[in-house]
Amino acid sequence: MCGIFGFSGKQNAEEILLQGLKRLEYRGYDSWGVATTKPENEISLRKEVGKIPAFDSTQKHTSITKTHNIGIAHTRWATHGGVTQINAHPHFSTDDSFALAQNGIVENYQEIREELSNAGYKFVSETDTEVIVRLIEREYESILKSQKENETNLFAAICSAFSKLEGRNTIIVLAKNSQEIIAIRNGSPLVVGKSAENEIFLGSDYLSFANRTNSILELDNNQGVIISSRNGNEIKMFSLNSKEHGEQINFLPVEFKTTEMIDSTVDKGEYADFMIKEINEQPDTILAATSYVEKDFSELTLAAKAAKKVYLVGCGTAAFAAQQIAYYMRKLAQVEAVELKGYELSSYREIFGEKDLMIAISQSGETADTIEAAELILAKGGKLASVVNMQGSTLSRLSHYKFFSRTGPEICVASTKAFTAQIAWGYLLAMGITGKFAEAKENLENASQAMQTLLNSENLHKQIESVVDLSLDKEHFFVLGRGLNFAIALEGALKVKEISYKHFEGFAAGELKHGVIALVQKSTPVFSIVSHDETKADMLSATAEVKTRGATTVGISPENNELFDYHVTVPNLGDLAPLVNVIPFQLIAYSLGKKLGNDVDKPRNLAKSVTVK
Numbered sequence: 001m002c003g004i005f006g007f008s009g010k011q012n013a014e015e016i017l018l019q020g021l022k023r024l025e026y027r028g029y030d031s032w033g034v035a036t037t038k039p040e041n042e043i044s045l046r047k048e049v050g051k052i053p054a055f056d057s058t059q060k061h062t063s064i065t066k067t068h069n070i071g072i073a074h075t076r077w078a079t080h081g082g083v084t085q086i087n088a089h090p091h092f093s094t095d096d097s098f099a100l101a102q103n104g105i106v107e108n109y110q111e112i113r114e115e116l117s118n119a120g121y122k123f124v125s126e127t128d129t130e131v132i133v134r135l136i137e138r139e140y141e142s143i144l145k146s147q148k149e150n151e152t153n154l155f156a157a158i159c160s161a162f163s164k165l166e167g168r169n170t171i172i173v174l175a176k177n178s179q180e181i182i183a184i185r186n187g188s189p190l191v192v193g194k195s196a197e198n199e200i201f202l203g204s205d206y207l208s209f210a211n212r213t214n215s216i217l218e219l220d221n222n223q224g225v226i227i228s229s230r231n232g233n234e235i236k237m238f239s240l241n242s243k244e245h246g247e248q249i250n251f252l253p254v255e256f257k258t259t260e261m262i263d264s265t266v267d268k269g270e271y272a273d274f275m276i277k278e279i280n281e282q283p284d285t286i287l288a289a290t291s292y293v294e295k296d297f298s299e300l301t302l303a304a305k306a307a308k309k310v311y312l313v314g315c316g317t318a319a320f321a322a323q324q325i326a327y328y329m330r331k332l333a334q335v336e337a338v339e340l341k342g343y344e345l346s347s348y349r350e351i352f353g354e355k356d357l358m359i360a361i362s363q364s365g366e367t368a369d370t371i372e373a374a375e376l377i378l379a380k381g382g383k384l385a386s387v388v389n390m391q392g393s394t395l396s397r398l399s400h401y402k403f404f405s406r407t408g409p410e411i412c413v414a415s416t417k418a419f420t421a422q423i424a425w426g427y428l429l430a431m432g433i434t435g436k437f438a439e440a441k442e443n444l445e446n447a448s449q450a451m452q453t454l455l456n457s458e459n460l461h462k463q464i465e466s467v468v469d470l471s472l473d474k475e476h477f478f479v480l481g482r483g484l485n486f487a488i489a490l491e492g493a494l495k496v497k498e499i500s501y502k503h504f505e506g507f508a509a510g511e512l513k514h515g516v517i518a519l520v521q522k523s524t525p526v527f528s529i530v531s532h533d534e535t536k537a538d539m540l541s542a543t544a545e546v547k548t549r550g551a552t553t554v555g556i557s558p559e560n561n562e563l564f565d566y567h568v569t570v571p572n573l574g575d576l577a578p579l580v581n582v583i584p585f586q587l588i589a590y591s592l593g594k595k596l597g598n599d600v601d602k603p604r605n606l607a608k609s610v611t612v613k
């Protein structure tokens with residue numbers, strides 16, 4: 001959801017802010033805005049609906065702002081209020097003395113808005129964000145009644161207003177008179193970077209400025225920073241002691257740390273879209289995700305063996321990876337592991353305990369529902385492990401055992417390479433628990449080569465195109481999987497749904513006769529994922545049952561079968577079959593989406609990082 005960026009330095013702020021926003025665009029992409037200023041100047045605000053443009057120095061507005069060297073910016077994924085220029089952030093104070101952008105949802109915005117409206121405050125947008133702006137104004141006015149006007153009053157008003165917000169909110173404020181950026185984090189992420197030239201960057205993730213510095217300052221919840229451009233970009237870091245005592249501010253030592261350099265390349269290279277680039281990176285990324293030595297897993301292995309129960313938690317695609325990993329833990333390592341959706345926690349609240357282990361799976365490490373689950377297990381005294389792709393993200397910072405997918409940035413909103421990286425990691429963990437770490441590594445090497453051969457295969461692309469042509473004028477599709485491939489049926493269906501906007505539904509093949517078969521009519525496309533495992537015979541029976549009722553069958557399988565009307569050939573990889581079985585769905589999603597004229601990297605209504613509940 002939403003991305004925040006801030007900059008203070010000697011360069012043209014608008015140019016740097018637009019570049020930063022572009023790198024954050026994956027977090028939300030319906031509208032955007034930048035606010036910049038310089039001493040003795042008004043704040044210049046530019047807000048637009050649509051995609052973030054490349055910086056263009058010839059545009060008229062840039063001549064006004066090109067000397068501005070401090071500013072804030074925001075890319076929006078609308079929650080409260082439609083996609084309009086007025087609702088885009090940043091939002092101005094009534095006297096234009098500050099501008100504010102937010103990432104999160106003010107859960108008590110209705111109460112605050114009503115209270116402020118009754119007190120005479122005027123609102124111009126429909127957003128929950130504007131409530132924060134007006135609240136700061138009210139707090140400022142009440143501070144003024146008891147004190148003389150001074151520049152720290154706005155800071156005090158911001159802290160006071162922030163303490164009254166409910167929900168996970170991170171805000172960034174540009175103050176005209178003091179020439180400062182004031183930012184406070186709660187829930188939604190915020191990372192500060194400092195370059196060798198003493199430029200300061202603030203971003204919703206480290207990736208947004210990873211091309212400029214790897215010296216970072218991570219903020220915990222209820223911590224914030226003040227960046228003063230007038231004082232040579234001096235940084236003050238503070239914490240608000242508790243939500244109840246928001247005005248109680250403690251200043252903290254500022255300690256930047258050098259983080260592992262990540263592959264920060266955010267370009268498509270030779271590819272037309274990030275999605276197809278990322279699909280093609282998978283032979284490498286499954287190896288990067290499993291480039292651990294056995295010792296790296298020893299503590300987690302002990303914790304998994306000692307745990308009363310292991311919970312694998314995620315949302316969306318990451319939940320399907322969690323499901324696949326739980327399957328591996330049970331099947332390959334005989335560990336009692338269950339998958340759990342981050343947003344379906346309520347019945348577990350009293351069940352989690354100190355003997356449990358949670359393994360959180362997330363590309364971003366910032367998914368609000370997954371973080372809530374992680375916080376709950378920690379509060380119950382349990383252990384937390386995570387496998388995330390983004391360095392410095394909240395989940396990894398919360399974890400006792402931290403692992404990284406190391407796939408490089410995944411920009412396409414639909415997850416592909418992060419998914420296969422996560423399940424490859426889970427396979428290594430499960431095999432390692434039973435002392436087969438070296439064997440798992442070898443199997444993963446072979447899987448990587450098989451994946452590469454598959455992606456290079458002309459036959460595969462021909463088979464995919466036949467299935468895509470079949471699918472163009474159909475609306476409802478079913479995907480059947482079982483055992484080893486149950487999670488792949490769900491993920492495969494999600495992938496095509498996200499990119500083609502067609503109704504793909506994944507089911508456990510065992511469910512078919514219990515109801516799902518009622519949906520099958522003449523020519524309904526039904527995909528069956530059939531591997532060489534103990535479910536093969538049942539999968540073929542399920543395929544026969546839908547074919548008998550008129551379905552057009554598509555087999556995803558190492559070999560063809562007379563039951564398949566269409567066949568997509570995948571290699572036989574034993575327990576690692578899920579790694580290649582998901583690829584046909586990724587490619588169908590891509591090709592179908594392109595043929596239908598959809599934006600495959602930025603599908604409608606979706607955001608890459610779901611940081612609100």
Ligand code: M6R
Binds near residue numbers: 317361414415416608
């Ligand atoms: O960053 P996370 O992996 O925690 O994100 C979880 C889901 O929001 C994400 O997988 C989502 O389902 C993607 N759109 C899937 O393609």
